[in-house]
Amino acid sequence: xxxxxxxxxxxxxxxxxxxxxxxxxxxxxxxxxxxxxxxxxxxxxxxxxxxxxxxxxxxxxxxxxxxxxxxxxxxxxxxxxxxxxxxxxxxxxxxxxxxxxxxxxxxxxxxxxxxxxxxxxxxxxxxxxxxxxxxxxxxxxxxxxxxxxxxxxxxxxxxxxxxxxxxxxxxxxxxxxxxxxxxxxxxxxxxxxxxxxxxxxxxxxxxxxxxxxxxxxxxxxxxxxxxxxxxxxxxxxxxxxxxxxxxxxxxxxxxxxxxxxxxxxxxx
Amino acid sequence: xxxxxxxxxxxxxxxxxxxxxxxxxxxxxxxxxxxxxxxxxxxxxxxxxxxxxxxxxxxxxxxxxxxxxxxxxxxxxxxxxxxxxxxxxxxxxxxxxxxxxxxxxxxxxxxxxxxxxxxxxxxxxxxxxxxxxxxxxxxxxxxxxxxxxxxxxxxxxxxxxxxxxxxxxxxxxxxxxxxxxxxxxxxxxxxxxxxxxxxxxxxxxxxxxxxxxxxxxxxxxxxxxxxxxxxxxxxxxxxxxxxxxxxxxxxxxxxxxxxxxxxxxxxx
Numbered sequence: 001x002x003x004x005x006x007x008x009x010x011x012x013x014x015x016x017x018x019x020x021x022x023x024x025x026x027x028x029x030x031x032x033x034x035x036x037x038x039x040x041x042x043x044x045x046x047x048x049x050x051x052x053x054x055x056x057x058x059x060x061x062x063x064x065x066x067x068x069x070x071x072x073x074x075x076x077x078x079x080x081x082x083x084x085x086x087x088x089x090x091x092x093x094x095x096x097x098x099x100x101x102x103x104x105x106x107x108x109x110x111x112x113x114x115x116x117x118x119x120x121x122x123x124x125x126x127x128x129x130x131x132x133x134x135x136x137x138x139x140x141x142x143x144x145x146x147x148x149x150x151x152x153x154x155x156x157x158x159x160x161x162x163x164x165x166x167x168x169x170x171x172x173x174x175x176x177x178x179x180x181x182x183x184x185x186x187x188x189x190x191x192x193x194x195x196x197x198x199x200x201x202x203x204x205x206x207x208x209x210x211x212x213x214x215x216x217x218x219x220x221x222x223x224x225x226x227x228x229x230x231x232x233x234x235x236x237x238x239x240x241x242x243x244x245x246x247x248x249x250x251x252x253x254x255x256x257x258x259x260x261x262x263x264x265x266x267x268x
Numbered sequence: 269x270x271x272x273x274x275x276x277x278x279x280x281x282x283x284x285x286x287x288x289x290x291x292x293x294x295x296x297x298x299x300x301x302x303x304x305x306x307x308x309x310x311x312x313x314x315x316x317x318x319x320x321x322x323x324x325x326x327x328x329x330x331x332x333x334x335x336x337x338x339x340x341x342x343x344x345x346x347x348x349x350x351x352x353x354x355x356x357x358x359x360x361x362x363x364x365x366x367x368x369x370x371x372x373x374x375x376x377x378x379x380x381x382x383x384x385x386x387x388x389x390x391x392x393x394x395x396x397x398x399x400x401x402x403x404x405x406x407x408x409x410x411x412x413x414x415x416x417x418x419x420x421x422x423x424x425x426x427x428x429x430x431x432x433x434x435x436x437x438x439x440x441x442x443x444x445x446x447x448x449x450x451x452x453x454x455x456x457x458x459x460x461x462x463x464x465x466x467x468x469x470x471x472x473x474x475x476x477x478x479x480x481x482x483x484x485x486x487x488x489x490x491x492x493x494x495x496x497x498x499x500x501x502x503x504x505x506x507x508x509x510x511x512x513x514x515x516x517x518x519x520x521x522x523x524x525x526x527x528x529x530x531x532x533x534x535x536x
Contacts, residue, residue, distance in 0.1 A: 141409040205410075
């Protein structure tokens with residue numbers, strides 16, 4: 001239980017104050033915050049609440065979109081927005097800023113190069129602010145719109161160009177469980193793992209974004225992947241991060257109770 | 269145009285006789301057949317029609333499901349069914365039988381081993397019948413239900429355990445375009461490529477099975493991937509294979525005309 005972190009998206013119905021208080025009440029010591037929820041409450045008030053309830057920030061979601069386009073197809077300056085997100089992470093005391101790097105804009109090779117260039121531009125600034133950038137490869141079905149980083153290998157190749165305290169990789173089970181190289185990739189990422197996110201995949205997979213479930217309700221072997229990241233030296237918080245429209249319609253307290261149970265039964 | 273093959277699923281509204289006659293009329297010299305359509309017409313009558321219209325079979329779809337479960341979750345003896353499919357391919361004069369190997373049944377490692385074992389059991393029989401098994405990696409979003417083979421590297425590792433004339437790999441753009449290792453993987457598959465399937469991906473991707481489009485309507489760089497498979501020695505037919513509910517509702521002749529245009533404008 002000491003390592004369980006509630007990624008705030010899992011209890012989307014809850015405001016940030018409700019989520020922080022809910023974690024404290026349930027004995028959950030960590031939370032993964034989302035910037036839109038932080039904005040509703042304000043960065044200062046969020047910082048105060050975290051201190052009051054003694055809940056740590058496992059990560060802030062998210063920076064990125066370096067290819068210059070949002071998932072909805074609008075132009076975006078991902079580098080400028082990520083600089084702001086780094087400042088926010090520093091103020092909140094979040095060690096890690098999760099990056100969703102952006103989808104294809106122009107051709108795939110150019111898009112990937114823009115991501116590498118943006119990380120190169122931002123890594124020293126993140127270092128100055130004491131924030132680690134967490135490159136999160138997303139599932140290949142999200143390559144066109146959300147992330148031209150699709151595998152841990154690929155994220156690691158970019159991370160290794162920078163100091164370990166500035167850039168790491170996030171291992172999110174939903175995105176990488178299928179990868180036939182996942183065991184070797186995680187081992188190669190020793191010292192570079194900046195976060196471990198768990199959830200399951202619905203079968204059949206009916207939605208590319210929301211087709212997720214609490215651990216134990218799908219094909220993912222959580223204890224196997226947890227053993228892999230631990231063997232690679234990761235001992236930090238484990239975020240349960242579930243995008244699921246059904247969960248989102250339910251009261252946050254109920255969802256958190258099920259999250260704790262799923263974590264105990266299938267992850268820890 | 270000499271290399272264009274109509275994969276029959278693209279003109280799903282057409283019966284097999286309509287599709288074969290349609291290809292001949294449009295100057296398309298190849299067709300990729302599906303077993304359910306062949307069954308409607310009968311293997312003998314299909315063979316007669318192919319000869320009458322002088323249309324070659326680029327591949328027969330499909331054998332596989334070696335993990336013992338259908339995408340819908342029913343038990344299946346994939347090895348026995350694939351043996352029948354090998355016989356059918358031999359009778360039809362199809363050089364290649366496409367294999368969709370099956371999704372997760374039990375754990376992922378065991379499921380993958382069952383696939384490797386089944387290929388080992390069937391490869392010699394395929395060789396006797398003059399049919400090459402084409403291992404097709406499917407998109408990772410189909411790993412749970414349809415295919416525990418997700419990358420060209422992974423399919424190639426199994427193929428290399430058998431003689432090249434018995435087992436090869438199918439490169440289907442829809443399934444592998446996102447792969448950051450695709451160029452190296454295709455190069456490593458020199459002499460092992462048993463088919464090249466083209467289509468595009470819809471953006472946003474709204475459906476894991478039907479989210480496909482004719483070449484030119486998505487993010488895939490067809491000429492780049494075609495150059496890769498050609499550099500790896502593949503000079504055979506190029507199948508346009510599109511699963512798209514909108515296309516399927518339209519008359520086959522219209523769809524074939526657009527397929528020919530898309531191939532000319534974006535692939536050849």
